[in-house]
Amino acid sequence: MSESPDSPPVFRTEAVTRVYRTGAVDVWALRGVDLTLAEGELVVLLGASGSGKSTLVNILGGLDLATSGRVFFRGQDLSRASDRELTAYRRDHVGFVFQFYNLVPSLTARENVALVTEIARRPMPAEEALARVGLAHRMDHFPAELSGGEQQRVAIARAIAKQPDVLLCDEPTGALDSATGVQVLEALYEVNRDLGTATVLITHNAAIQRIAHRVIVLADGKVVRDERNAARVLPAEVSW
Template sequence: MAPPARSLSSAPVLVAKDVTRIYRTGSVEVQALRGVSVELHEGEMVVLLGASGSGKSTLLNILGALDRPSSGTVQFREHDLTHASERALTQFRREHVGFVFQFYNLMPALTARENVALVTEISRAPMRPEEALERVGLGHRLDHFPAELSGGEQQRVAIARAIAKRPELLLCDEPTGALDSTTGVQVLEALHQVNRELGTATAIITHNVGIRRIADRVIHISDGLVAREEVNEAPILPAEVTW
């Protein structure tokens, strides 16, 4: 049974308009984004699809306030992120955004539970670390260090860490990029479940075409521009994805 598609008419959480990003290294100038406009809505799951070098990671970094646009605006609800201070951006990430990266970025010195607690300690009204880990199916591996977990398990710890603060925005950069397909599906299921149960606006970056079918909406990025957008009327469950 396919889950019901989310309505696009719900309020936009994040709005990016005409965003460009130019990197300068020495005399070389690289235009990673050439004027991208996207919106993320409450409760929807969006897949940003593109080949490597298309600019999708740059876009995600700007949406997550890890980087600033060279021009254009980014707005989170009523807050303008484009001109916010360094401190305000940090606060924005702390309170509203969860990140999941290709290489997990866990603290090797902390156990699974502690990696999640790292975030819950500095959040308002987070869920308990144990609860977050149970949601991703790791209730039985609470006290393991990253080095004692498989890649898929580590990525699920990263997801638990990202969602424990009950963020409004979950940004995932190639979350299955370093995993085999079976483990990858488990990770996607965890993301899907969080999206459906918590209503978190979720954006997944991938170059894996198969994954686009679980999204409510797919944004194709190519050469620093939004090539096209498609609304998926009947998203499938992650278990049905193959690659």
């Protein structure tokens, strides 16, 4: 499944700012961000450290709140949601993948994924989720028995097992070498293509932007470029 330019937006933000107070100093992480994310779209967020990428994704995911402006998820105004509503939103609609895998060492890959399926509204079986990321043969291995790339793919399986509407990925290949990173990108690419999960992928690696439907570049808390790729490439074709 792929997005259409006419698809209704999953996310829409209006003039979003985020200001952190450090002592007597205001630090502006975001400065009036307007954007949309369509159904089934894979968007790459690029920008230097401190440009606001992670802050924006945390706000989209309901992990942080905007200082001003509004954030809509399918018409729901997240900027006015209660803590309880945000908890339900994260649980029911959002899958997170971070740079570090955050797996439980004493649980197998299957058991790590099953932690999410126990609380999801419409879970995918852990076995199916692991098979989708190419780990059907490693389900009963513990994290210490898996490579870094395999552990990250378990984390992706855990995120998709609750069949989220949105997958938010913060530097998912940042701790991996290029060959392993490609395997992780392939898993994300295929989840987006096959399940139609709207996906936002933060990266410092500009080459990765070629796999996206759309590329958004942030600098100093502002969107400085937002453009659609005329042609996409497969993750295996990315030059690292």
